[in-house]
Amino acid sequence: MDRLPKVTEAVGASVLEELRRSGGNEYIVEILERLQDENSCLANFITHYALQHPDPAGVTTGALLTYRLLESQLDADRMKREFPVDDDS
């Protein structure tokens, strides 16, 4: 199994751009809805602990952005295996 990836600046900037384009809330809600389908235990964990915090929206956003960053980087790393670094691989 792959270890959790190291998030690159390219992916970080891209996730940030997606967040800004959507005005923030829409992007976060989409991630949460998808997480509830794909990884409901993690989604429940995030919402449960966020609700116990004075800033539940901030906690939720931070947790979901972390998830999205790792998920995107994992996708990017897997995809890049098809795009060799060397020009004849």
Place this chain on the structure above:
Amino acid sequence: MTTPDLGFLGEGPFLSTEVLPPDNGDPGVLLEAASAVRAAGAGPLFFPDAPGGRARVDATAAAAAVRGALGGPCIPHVNTRDRNRIALQAALETASFLGVDGVKAVTGDPVPGDLGRGVYDLDSVGLVQLAGRESPQLPALVGHALGHTDPGSSEDRLRAKLDAGAAAVVTTPTLDPDVLLRALDRLGSLPVPLLVGLTLVPSAEVLDYLLAEAPAFRVPPGFRERLHGAHTPDEAHDLGLVAARAMADALSGRAMGFHVVPPFGRWQGAVPLLEALRG
């Protein structure tokens, strides 16, 4: 010098794709994948050789198994990263022995982390030369990242592969036809068939990573902004299909075939693109 027979490729244009050999001993998984992409329109099938340094069923054995079960052109990759010169010669002899239609000579990406050490007695150019000497009936195709950000050295490298006897060139995927057309114009007419690589980009985040990290991967003007503006994964998927289709249309007079690289190496990702290109 014996010229390898590329008749198995047909007259073109054709679609080809890659089938990742399984990481277990189940031939059913391999044949299911090969059958599905053939049904979607793929002719020649390529079999990556331990991509990313991850061990899998031997690519030549996988190619031979599919060729035996389904027929049609089957071409394993042979990388020089995992074999010394003796093992490379053996790999070429095995490919001839098992009756696959050719090999794609690749150097192979560096082995990540603690998985092992690369050998690199030869690179892909050396492997093509070795094939020409030791297995002259076996076509040795090459991959190339045409449209690289450093076109001078990239195109010199391609000329070296052609001089070594490469039987055909498969470009690594890109989605900007103008970059590829300009590179082809600089090179003049290629003496061998060209297969243009295409793929689907699954998300805006992956696209941005590829644009930063894969030096030959380009997209046409406005594509990045459109992908970032996609509201759903389906919308992003459709944008990718349109871009790939446009790329194929623009290169149709220059390419003998279009080579679909499945996103994440999963054949399921190749099927919609093959179907879209088949029209």
